[in-house]
Amino acid sequence: MSPAAPTRVDVAIVGGGMVGATVALALAGTQLRVALVEAVRFDAAEQSSFDDRTTALGNGSRRILETLGAWPLMAAHASRVSEIQVSEAGRYGGARLRAAEQGLEALGYLVSNRHIGAALWQRLSQQPGLQLRVPARVHEAQFEADCVRLQLASAAQECVEARVVIAADGAQSLLARTAGIANAVEDYQQVAVVVQVSTDRAANGVAHERFTPSGPLAVLPLRDGRHTIVWTLTPERARAVLALEDAAFISELQQCFGWRIGRILAANARASYPLRLSRAGSMRGPRLALVGNAAQALHPVAGQGFNLGLRDAALLAEILAAAADPGDPAVLEDYERRRATDRRGMIGFTDGLVQMFGSDRAAVVAVRSLGLQLFDLMPAAKRALSALSWGFGGDTPRLMRGLRLNPRQGNGERP
Numbered sequence: 001m002s003p004a005a006p007t008r009v010d011v012a013i014v015g016g017g018m019v020g021a022t023v024a025l026a027l028a029g030t031q032l033r034v035a036l037v038e039a040v041r042f043d044a045a046e047q048s049s050f051d052d053r054t055t056a057l058g059n060g061s062r063r064i065l066e067t068l069g070a071w072p073l074m075a076a077h078a079s080r081v082s083e084i085q086v087s088e089a090g091r092y093g094g095a096r097l098r099a100a101e102q103g104l105e106a107l108g109y110l111v112s113n114r115h116i117g118a119a120l121w122q123r124l125s126q127q128p129g130l131q132l133r134v135p136a137r138v139h140e141a142q143f144e145a146d147c148v149r150l151q152l153a154s155a156a157q158e159c160v161e162a163r164v165v166i167a168a169d170g171a172q173s174l175l176a177r178t179a180g181i182a183n184a185v186e187d188y189q190q191v192a193v194v195v196q197v198s199t200d201r202a203a204n205g206v207a208h209e210r211f212t213p214s215g216p217l218a219v220l221p222l223r224d225g226r227h228t229i230v231w232t233l234t235p236e237r238a239r240a241v242l243a244l245e246d247a248a249f250i251s252e253l254q255q256c257f258g259w260r261i262g263r264i265l266a267a268n269a270r271a272s273y274p275l276r277l278s279r280a281g282s283m284r285g286p287r288l289a290l291v292g293n294a295a296q297a298l299h300p301v302a303g304q305g306f307n308l309g310l311r312d313a314a315l316l317a318e319i320l321a322a323a324a325d326p327g328d329p330a331v332l333e334d335y336e337r338r339r340a341t342d343r344r345g346m347i348g349f350t351d352g353l354v355q356m357f358g359s360d361r362a363a364v365v366a367v368r369s370l371g372l373q374l375f376d377l378m379p380a381a382k383r384a385l386s387a388l389s390w391g392f393g394g395d396t397p398r399l400m401r402g403l404r405l406n407p408r409q410g411n412g413e414r415p
């Protein structure tokens with residue numbers, strides 16, 4: 001029996017996690033024929049992109065999600081960050097950044113990954129032209145001169161032929177590996193322990209970033225009054241902390257963080273994430289573009305990984321929607337060039353924070369302590385930090401300016 005004819009599309013997106021789902025939504029409704037292939041349903045327990053973590057979304061990300069119609073579906077679950085307090089264990093003082101001082105409604109928003117997934121996939125299911133393949137895993141890719149051929153390990157054993165493929169398949173990207181794109185990985189030798197806690201004082205919009213000798217500890221306010229904790233530890237200490245009974249765990253956490261959020265009363269199940277910086281040598285290959293973690297996976301210290309990936313997704317969709325041949329090398333080169341400033345800046349900023357606050361050399365300790373005090377006194381530095389919510393520079397994608405890509409609605413109209 002001869003094999004079934006391949007499904008032909010303009011763009012195939014591999015991976016429908018946080019970033020892949022967004023790029024699919026951005027391209028749906030444009031003139032391009034689009035297929036999204038995702039191995040795991042968004043609401044399945046084993047879907048690691050939409051797990052129990054909480055993501056800090058900057059104002060630019062909120063705008064992108066708003067333009068795509070996904071924000072209203074998650075807004076009821078979002079908590080506003082009105083203030084960020086930065087401090088260092090064992091040192092007096094610290095720095096505060098307040099939304100009101102910056103003339104902002106919020107410095108950012110916290111939404112659980114589960115709610116982000118539910119909102120994005122609800123919007124995806126409303127796009128009539130979009131071809132969704134889920135659950136379906138791409139197990140092989142062949143790069144040809146005029147297309148990329150993807151073999152799907154689904155019940156139908158389908159083959160998808162695309163003029164361009166978007167790799168949104170995470171830090172272990174099969175697509176990037178198959179295309180021969182090198183990936184530089186730096187293991188931070190740190191593990192993030194993530195847990196939600198309730199305290200005797202309800203969360204009030206204040207987020208805390210506390211730098212401790214074992215690594216940064218972020219305490220983020222949730223809408224329901226609880227806090228989510230991202231506790232960075234050495235692998236040995238993380239193993240020990242994960243093995244503790246609840247009462248002993250709470251006591252360790254309280255001792256490490258102090259009493260700024262009151263007494264910790266209860267903690268839910270803990271999850272852990274080994275932390276690495278992984279960076280693809282290029283954001284493009286033959287008829288291939290990389291977005292999100294497939295292009296770069298960052299330390300969560302500044303909460304920037306998804307925000308950066310969203311801007312990859314927004315600009316790539318805009319460039320592909322305007323191209324005669326979306327897989328043309330010149331088109332993909334344009335994408336890489338226009339993302340370079342933001343990408344380089346955000347990777348450098350995040351990695352710099354990890355290195356600076358991870359060092360116990362006396363000179364570095366003195367400089368960062370002084371740096372925190374100075375930062376607190378410098379309105380310009382605060383303005384610059386809150387502006388990171390819109391990226392590190394370079395092109396501002398149309399979606400982040402509130403402009404849809406759908407030519408049928410007139411390019412450039414507000415939604």
Ligand SMILES: Cc1cc2nc3c(=O)[nH]c(=O)nc-3n(C[C@H](O)[C@H](O)[C@H](O)COP(=O)(O)OP(=O)(O)OC[C@H]3O[C@@H](n4cnc5c(N)ncnc54)[C@H](O)[C@@H]3O)c2cc1C
Nearest residue numbers: 015017018019039049056138170292293303304305306307
């Ligand atoms: C502890 C922690 C806290 C974080 N907090 C923040 C934060 O506050 N703010 C922020 O901006 N970022 C944060 N991040 C970063 C953020 O989680 C990532 O940037 C984001 O998840 C990247 O999404 P992605 O879609 O690129 O990749 P992934 O989440 O890895 O998704 C990849 C998807 O591809 C699918 N897939 C893989 N291979 C295949 C295949 N062969 N075929 C089909 N499908 C496939 C997978 O099933 C998955 O759905 C945090 C990260 C960690 C670890």
